[in-house]
Amino acid sequence: MDETKLRTIAQLQEFLGATPEVKFTLAAGAGAGAGDAQRYEHISRVLKRFDYPRLKKAERGVVLTYLRRTSGYSRPQITRLVARWEENRLAAVPLAKRYRAPAAPFARKYTGGDVELLVQVDRANEDVCGPAIAHLLRRAYTVYGDKDYERLAGLSVSHLYNLRKSAGYQKLRVSFTKTRPVCNPIGVRKAPRPNGRAGWVRIDSVHQGDLDGIKGVYHITCVDSVSQWQVEACVEGISEAFLLPVLQAVIAQFPFEIEGFHSDNGSEYINHKVAKMLEKLRIEQTKSRARQSNDNALAESKNASVVRKHMGYSHIPKKYAKPINAFYVGVFNSWLNLHRPCLFATEVVSETGKIKKVYKNKDAKTPLERLVQLNEKGLVKFKAGITLEDLLAQAKEKTDLQAAREMQKAKADLFELFNKPKRKLQA
Structure with a gap:
């Protein structure tokens, strides 16, 4: 051109x-x-x-x-x-390149043999700090007169770490570090054993999606192991500031005494403040065992069959945590426990003597109906001021269909709040 x-x-x-x-x-x-x-x-x-x-x-x-x-x-x-x-420009000096490649590459000071010697010293001393290794290399030449360490005797500590990162060193020295188990004294690592009694709850949290790197709300699922009495809650985050008050409110919503509290090994539940709160209430705290994925399976299955089914997977901003929690407390939890049937397993002994859990059609019942059966056997301890008759009377105030329609109406109003269009700015 x-x-x-x-x-x-x-x-x-x-x-x-x-x-x-x-x-x-x-x-x-x-x-x-x-x-x-x-x-x-x-x-x-x-x-x-x-x-x-x-x-x-x-x-x-x-x-x-x-x-x-x-x-x-x-x-x-x-x-x-x-x-x-x-x-x-006044001196009429034309523009020209002022840099050029070096005429010869930089000379290599430390050879492959020196790197091999460094590997031997590191292996023998189990990778102590750089200054200690540099001192040993210097002593090998000056004190013991080993001429093989003549160049390494002047090795600086900073360049020692450079040699450790080099390809030659990494090829000769490959180290493997085993995964260290977490030794946390909080909680007992075992599966809870309610022995057919109500009051041993499983708890788990589920996240409501990210959007542009911003976290959404968290749902807290707490369910009794035997009666499947379930309490849902919602928080802005799973830090102690948000979680502790909600955990106290969740435990307070159960009509019977809580004796066991089981969770996975997440730090939102395995921490000193939660442990102190449970100890004050005289509730045993347990946590899931390693390589035992079924220890908290009930709470995780409720996340899928209840939370994800009704709340979906889309991102919900943190500012809606309070309206969601109000929906749970006011409508959703009562519908779950008084009007929504669950499947309960029946243990059957096979021909080989193995105990299998079978879900039969006749085993479908609401958590309240399950509490009635447990109460007849003396396997449930209601809180002071709460009786089974009060719960049955509350369940009869509306039919299952009316309760479901009321829940759906409240849920639709809640989602309309999420999806409310933003006001357009007037020109």
Whole structure:
């Protein structure tokens, strides 16, 4: 391209507007090292043709944009080259490359044999700190006179770590670190054994999605192991500031005494503040065992069959945690326990003597109906001021269909709050 006909700033602006991209190519017959030389010559020619030092600020910006477009150089590099051109233009010193590749590569000071010696010293001393290894290398030459350590005797501590990161060292020295088990004294690592009695709850938390790196609300699922009496709650986060008050409210919503509290090994439940709260209530705290995925399976299955089914997977911002929790306390939890049937397993002994859990159609019943059966056997201890008759009377206030419709109406109002369109700004 012959760009020498561009003589005015207006012509440059038209050129920039009409050509979004221009690729700089070498002239025919140019050598491999002539690329920068031709670019420098082009930059000097343009600056001189437009008399760059006398241009206004806006006009200089157009020229610099034109040079970046035609030369392919970055903005900082064009700025440096223009500054150097202005500095040397009176002395008529042309732009030229001031850097070049070294004539010879840097000499290697430490050989592969030195790296092998370093590996031997590190292995024998079990990777002590760098200053200690450097001191041992120095002693090997100065005290014991081993000439093999002559170069390593002057090895600096900082370069010692560089050698440890080198490919030669890593090839000779491969170390494996086993996963260390977490030794947390909080809680007993075992599966709870309610022995058919109500009051041993399982708890788990489920996250309501991310959006642009922002966390959504967290749902807390707490369910009794035997009666499947379930309490749902919602918090903004699973830190202690949000979780402790909600845990107290969850435990308070159960109509019977809680004797066992089982969770996985997450830090939201395995911490000193939760342990102190449970100890004050005289509740045994247990946590899931390693490689025993069924220890907390009941709470996790409720996350899928209840939380995900009714709340979905879409992101819900944290600011809606209080309305969701109010929906749980006011409508949802009572519908779950008084009107929603659950399947209860029946243990059957097979021909081989193995106990299997079978879910029969006749075993479908609500958690309240299950409490009635447990109460007849004396396997449930109600809290003071709460009787089974009160719960049965509450369940008869509305039919199962009415309760389900009331829950669906409240849920629709709740989701309408989430999906409420934002007000458009008036012009």
